[in-house]
Every structure is written in C-alpha cells, then in structure tokens.
Amino acid sequence: MSFRIFIILFLLFSFCTSDKKDTVVILYDRPPRTLDPHLRSEVVTLSILCNVYECLVDYDPNLRLIPKLADNWSMPDSLTWEISIRKGVKFHNHKLLTAQDVAYSFYRIFSLPGSEMKDLKMIVDTVIVVNEALMRIKTKFPYHYLLTHLTNMAIVPKDFTDFAKNPTGTGPYRVIHITKDSIVFIKNAEYYGRMPEVNKGIFKFVPEISNRIELIKNNKAQIVYGIPSDSVISNSIQILFAPSVITRYLEYDLNKFPFNQFLFRQAINLSINRREIAEKLYNNFALPANQFIPKGFIGYIPEFPVIPYEPESAQKLIKKIGLNSKIKFAYAKVVEPVGKYVAENFRSIGIDVEELSLAAEEFWAGVENGKFDCYLISSINTSLDGFNSVIISSFHTNSPERGMGLMNSYHYSNPKVDMLIDKAIRTRDREIRLFCIKEIQRQLLIDLPTIPIIWEPRVYGVSREIKWHPRLDQQIRLAEIEIR
Structure with a gap:
C-alpha cells in the first residue's frame, strides 16, 4: 500500500512540476530589418540576433564591458592587441570556434556592401591569426577604446553565408x-x-x-x-522602464530645399516644445534633449543650456525665408503621439505639413528610399561611450572606405567636425578627447544636421x-x- 501511495504522489509531483512554463x-x-548580423545596427535587429550570435567582448545589462568569446586580451605595444579565443565553444552547426572564424568575421564586415558596422575599418590595420586560439590585431594608430567597437561585431563561422534562412552563431x-x-x-x-x-x-x-x-x-x-x-x-502585468538612453530626433536631407537652408533648420528647432512633450506625452519619464549624447554617457556636456522654445522667433524666420511649399513629414505609428505634436508645432509657425503616420515596415522602406522630406527617428546608445556609438557614425562625412559616417545618410559634411572627430579618435589624453567632443557638439547645435527632441525611456509590459x-x-x- 505504502509503495502505491509513493508512486501516486511521485506522479502527481511530476505533473505539477512539468506544468511550469518554459x-x-x-x-x-515589426520584424528585424535583416537576419545578417553584420549589416544593420538598429535595436530590433540587434535585440533578436544577440540571442544567436556573440561577440569577442560583451556588455552586461548596465553596459559594463565583460569577456565573451575572448577570454583574455593584452596590449604588448601601443599598436597591438593580442586576443585569446575561448576554447571549447561550438557554433550551432557543431563546428568548434577558432581564431580563423574571428578573422573571417572582421574581413566580412570590412567588405560587406551597406554594412553599418564598418567603424572598425578606420582603426584596424591588420588581423593576424597566430594560432587556433590566439589572434593579433594591429591598429593604424594607438587606440585604447578598441574593445568598445568589438561589442557589436558578431562572430560567425568561416565562409558561412546562409544568414537569412539558417542563422548560425555560438x-x-x-x-x-x-x-x-x-x-x-x-x-x-x-x-x-x-x-x-x-x-x-x-x-x-x-x-x-x-x-x-x-x-x-x-x-x-x-x-x-x-x-x-x-x-x-x-x-x-508590470510596467517596467529602461532609462532615457534613446534619442528621438528629426532627420532630413540637407541637399533638399528647405532643409538646406540654415534659417529653416533653426526655425523648426525653435518651434518644438520639448518640455511639454516630456510632460504631456511621456508623463515626465522623458527628458528634453539639448545635445546629441544622452545624459549619463561619455561625451554628455552638462553645462549646455536647454534648447529654447521660441515659436514667435521661429515664425519670423519662416517669413524671412518666404517658404510657400508643403513638407512631407513621416513617422512610425508607434510614435504617433510625438509625431502629431511635432507636426502641430510646425504648423503653428506657418509651415504647411503633409503628415504621414505609417506602419513600421512602410516607414522604414520610405526612409531608405528617400520618400520623405523629414521624418521622426531614434538612435540608441549601444555603449557607454557616446562618442563611439553616436558621433563617429552619424556626423563625420560619409566615408565608407574609412568606416566613418556610416549612418550619415543626410549629406552632412563639415571639415571642422571631421578634424575634431579624427583628433578625438587618435588622442590618448582624456581631457583633449572630451574637449573635442564638446566642440563637436557645439558645432552640431549650430549646423543642426539633425534635430534632437527628447531622450525617451523604453517602456515594457512584462508578465x-x-x-x-x-x-x-x-x-x-x-x-x-x-x-x-
């Protein structure tokens, strides 16, 4: 009898424990824009693919650097990094990870047309496979921030190409x-x-x-x-907030009228009531943006003043330009409240706006094909260093061959900004680097190649x-x- 009771209790326990949701x-x-880990650096793509692919170095949830597929590294001299590859790691196709796979991943990014991750090209001179577990990276100049650039460089199997149908990582x-x-x-x-x-x-x-x-x-x-x-x-359901690390901003083509007019860019910048957007649309969980690097990141300049809300001044500038054409302003439906508010700000200063609220896929297709005059977009800092994750890719003159300005699709080019970026990259002095970043941001707020609006939190519903x-x-x- 006692044995039968034991069996019944065991079965009941097994059924109960197997009910636990896994x-x-x-x-x-929307879906990711690609399943190729070396092509796009936008958040949905990175978020989904980070479950499949890993990098040599990673960030913990608070963006502190930690080892991943590299278990150790050193700098024998100012131009050389030696990186030890973690042993016993297998790809999903059962192939063992070696330094050959790492070298292939480097060179694939360097040669892949349209890759948004070629920033390493401006830094890395050669990648040398010393043996199966050790590689040597030679940089073009002394550069102590290399590891931050490796956190988005997914390692893939050597010669692998079937990313769309069979994503294969470690x-x-x-x-x-x-x-x-x-x-x-x-x-x-x-x-x-x-x-x-x-x-x-x-x-x-x-x-x-x-x-x-x-x-x-x-x-x-x-x-x-x-x-x-x-x-x-x-x-x-829990409502959880991630801090305000997303910059919501306006993007446009600087080669097109009226956005090629400095006075027009200045007018729309002054027309936006950032404080009211933060209060009314984000319940004060967002912060008005007054520069291009969010608060809390390396490169944020605390002494910069708020961008003023001056609709009367903006209206005078519009009249001075003599604008009589309509602008096509687009945004994704997910940010419709912000888009509508910004469009009303534009109208309040005398701009005729054709407003387009679009499904995510239609919006991105329009952005990539240049269908809009102006659109609402966002960027997310993927490292604590705002200079590396924002300034280099967004505001240097677009130079794919150097891996510079890869996100600069709006035709911004300022030799002064390029010079300061190059200087900040090459200097080993932190004070000089920060001074360069401050001067870059100061110049960007004059030129307004894009217009920062709000630093918004990401809000999640969680069971x-x-x-x-x-x-x-x-x-x-x-x-x-x-x-x-």
Missing part, C-alpha cells in the same frame, strides 16, 4: 523556425556557458499596439516592447510569470529571463 513570447511592432539559443510574423528560438544544448532557464523563445511581430497589449493581457505573451508610458494593463529587468541597450536576451 516558453516565453516577446512582442515587437549563442545560448538557435533558430528553428522563421516566418514573416515570428522567429522561434530553442535553447542551445551545446552552449558553453550557463544554461538558460527558458527553453523556447518566440519573437512575434504585431504592428498594432492595442493588439500587443491584448495578447499580454490574455497571457499569450510575456514581454511587450515599447508601450505608452501611461499604460495600465492589469494587475498581472508577472517571469522575472526580467530591461537592459540599458534595449536588447531582450532570453538567457536573462527567469520563470517564476
């Missing part, structure tokens, strides 16, 4: 299914590091925010990325079924999620 569903408004998860509406991940049984708790992760792409909220309310998802800051969903904290870089890593 699948997490994460909702975005990460804790591998891809098992891809559709236009979702990507399904499963735990990598051969992972060298700590085994994650979540067995399966599903990233779903649901354009409408109301539908995303409905899914998490009905326990059909565990994380919703990017919801309104005033959302009240249910007691079973109480899981334990998870947002990262500063906005990446959602399945391995950092615990099941309650």
Whole structure:
C-alpha cells in the first residue's frame, strides 16, 4: 500500500512540476530589418540576433564591458592587441570556434556592401591569426577604446553565408523556425556557458499596439516592447522602464530645399516644445534633449543650456525665408503621439505639413528610399561611450572606405567636425578627447544636421510569470529571463 501511495504522489509531483512554463513570447511592432548580423545596427535587429550570435567582448545589462568569446586580451605595444579565443565553444552547426572564424568575421564586415558596422575599418590595420586560439590585431594608430567597437561585431563561422534562412552563431539559443510574423528560438544544448532557464523563445511581430497589449493581457505573451508610458494593463502585468538612453530626433536631407537652408533648420528647432512633450506625452519619464549624447554617457556636456522654445522667433524666420511649399513629414505609428505634436508645432509657425503616420515596415522602406522630406527617428546608445556609438557614425562625412559616417545618410559634411572627430579618435589624453567632443557638439547645435527632441525611456509590459529587468541597450536576451 505504502509503495502505491509513493508512486501516486511521485506522479502527481511530476505533473505539477512539468506544468511550469518554459516558453516565453516577446512582442515587437515589426520584424528585424535583416537576419545578417553584420549589416544593420538598429535595436530590433540587434535585440533578436544577440540571442544567436556573440561577440569577442560583451556588455552586461548596465553596459559594463565583460569577456565573451575572448577570454583574455593584452596590449604588448601601443599598436597591438593580442586576443585569446575561448576554447571549447561550438557554433550551432557543431563546428568548434577558432581564431580563423574571428578573422573571417572582421574581413566580412570590412567588405560587406551597406554594412553599418564598418567603424572598425578606420582603426584596424591588420588581423593576424597566430594560432587556433590566439589572434593579433594591429591598429593604424594607438587606440585604447578598441574593445568598445568589438561589442557589436558578431562572430560567425568561416565562409558561412546562409544568414537569412539558417542563422548560425555560438549563442545560448538557435533558430528553428522563421516566418514573416515570428522567429522561434530553442535553447542551445551545446552552449558553453550557463544554461538558460527558458527553453523556447518566440519573437512575434504585431504592428498594432492595442493588439500587443491584448495578447499580454490574455497571457499569450510575456514581454511587450515599447508601450505608452501611461499604460495600465492589469494587475498581472508590470510596467517596467529602461532609462532615457534613446534619442528621438528629426532627420532630413540637407541637399533638399528647405532643409538646406540654415534659417529653416533653426526655425523648426525653435518651434518644438520639448518640455511639454516630456510632460504631456511621456508623463515626465522623458527628458528634453539639448545635445546629441544622452545624459549619463561619455561625451554628455552638462553645462549646455536647454534648447529654447521660441515659436514667435521661429515664425519670423519662416517669413524671412518666404517658404510657400508643403513638407512631407513621416513617422512610425508607434510614435504617433510625438509625431502629431511635432507636426502641430510646425504648423503653428506657418509651415504647411503633409503628415504621414505609417506602419513600421512602410516607414522604414520610405526612409531608405528617400520618400520623405523629414521624418521622426531614434538612435540608441549601444555603449557607454557616446562618442563611439553616436558621433563617429552619424556626423563625420560619409566615408565608407574609412568606416566613418556610416549612418550619415543626410549629406552632412563639415571639415571642422571631421578634424575634431579624427583628433578625438587618435588622442590618448582624456581631457583633449572630451574637449573635442564638446566642440563637436557645439558645432552640431549650430549646423543642426539633425534635430534632437527628447531622450525617451523604453517602456515594457512584462508578465508577472517571469522575472526580467530591461537592459540599458534595449536588447531582450532570453538567457536573462527567469520563470517564476
């Protein structure tokens, strides 16, 4: 009898414990722009692919540098980095990681047309494979910030090319299914590091925010990325905030009228009521932006004044220009409240605005094909060094052959800014570097190649079924999620 009772209790315990949910569903408004880890540096792409691919060096959730596929490094001299490759690491195709794969990843980025990650090209001279577990990187000049550039350089298997159908990295998860509406991940049984708790992760792409909220309310998802800051969903859902590391700004083509007119750019800059946007649309969780690097990052200049809201002055400038044409202003539906507010600011100073609120995919296609005069966009700092993650790629003259200005699609070019960027890159003196960054930002606020509006937080809806904290870089890593 006692044996039968033991068996029954054992079976009951087994059924109870097997009910523990081991699948997490994460909702975005759109799919990644690519599944090639060396092509795009936007947040949804990086967030999804970071579960599959890893880099030599990584950031922890607070953006502190930690070893990853490199387990050690040193600088024998001012132009040389020696990097030891972690042993026993396997790609998802069961191939062992070697220094050959790392070298291939470097050269693939350098030669890939359209890659937004070629900033290493301006720094790295040669990559040498010393042996299977050791590589040597020669830089073009003494550069002590190399590691920060390696945190977004995914390591892929040598000669691998099937990124769209079969993403293959060393990460804790591998891809098992891809559709236009979702990507399904499963735990990598051969992972060298700590085994994650979540067995399966599903990233779903649901354009409408109301539908995303409905899914998490009905326990059909565990994380919703990017919801309104005033959302009240249910007691079973947490509203979590990541700090204000996202810069929401206006972008336009400086070769096109009227944006090629300095007075026009100055007018629209003065027309935007940043304080009211922060208060009314973000419930004071956002900060008015007064420069291009957010507060708390290297390169932020605390003594810079706020950008004034002066609609009367802006109106006079518009009249002085004699503008009588309509501008086509676009934004993604996910930021529609901000877009509508900015459009009304424009109208209040006498600008005729054709306003376009678009689904994410249509918006990005329009941006890439130059269909809009002006659009609302954002950038996210992927490292604590704002100079490396923002200034170099966005404001140096576009020079793909040097890996400079790779995000500068708006035709900005100022020799003074280029000179200061080059000087800040090459100097070993922190004070000189900071002085250069300050002067760069000062000049950018005069030229207004883009217009910073707000530093916004990222707001998440999170089920109480899981334990998870947002990262500063906005990446959602399945391995950092615990099941309650």
